[in-house]
Amino acid sequence: MTISADDLSFVLDREQIRDVLARLARGEDRRDADLISGAYWPDATDDHGIFRGTFKEYLAWVVPGAPSIPVTLHTLGQTLIDVTGDTAVAETHVTSYHRIDFGEQEHDVVIGGRYVDRLEKRDGEWRIAHRTMLYDWFRDFGQSVDWSQGVMGTPFLADHYVGSANGDHSVTLFQQKSD
Template sequence: MSDNNEQQLLQQLEDKQALRELGTLFARAADRADRSLLASLFADGAQVSDGGFSGPASEFVGVCVAPAGLERSFHSVSNEFYQVDGDTARGELYVITVSTWNKDGAKTDTLIGGRYLDEYRKVGGAWKIARRTFVHEWNMSFPTTTVWDEGLFGMIKLRGTRGQDDPSYTLFGEKA
């Protein structure tokens, strides 16, 4: 293999890894309600079509981090497929989201499965989301069965939170 081919292969691998990290950071930012992190993942002028929202990513960020009644969410991204072409790329990421919603004291757990169909652009050497479209595949909703203070679950005191009080911010030295 020539040096040029090796460099191209290495660049493609680096780009695809950076795109995977971008998808993971999106899940982290959404689940932690981290407005600044979420905003940093989108290119200027990016567009989002995510079910009930269709418009500029700059507006989507506010909708995503502060929906009324959302107590917790957990995004899991998998089955990532990317095509890179220089400083642009396309990707399909499968996503499952588990959320707990509180409406007037009635709590509902919701599971949603779908895919993100993304277009990416490299900006200043960093990959950003230029367009994101959510494709809904399935969902389930039911009254919450969450148990926080009984048995094994009562012994587990370290819990995730929406916001920078989440333990991951301390781990990565990001606590404000």
């Protein structure tokens, strides 16, 4: 079997697009402006149904996050990618977890949906030009578990096992790698 330069280019484009999507999900979970900015073109637009605007407006909305949502986790599923030259469309399944403080108590909420992205390759780099969020299902699991007690009745051995939007063990690990 002979692999052509076009075949390799196609595979590399698709992998670069997948990397953009993964970095964006991580950036949103960590509220990391640099990671999010590296996934969108500055002139991009975003439509999350509950937010619609320019990339600059989206970044100002998503990075601080709501104080009532201390933890999020976006898990990406399969992605269908259609590349045509320097443009692409992608549909990625997402399951997003949110811990939401309703004042009296925190709830664990999960949303299932799809990101529908239009991407552009500029100067050899893929980024999102426009994103639309499609919502397929929603589930409020009620009152959140108290993580200070550990998992299933067994206490954690150290403080770093519970995730948070900022400064958890994952952020520390990646910072050590770049230092």
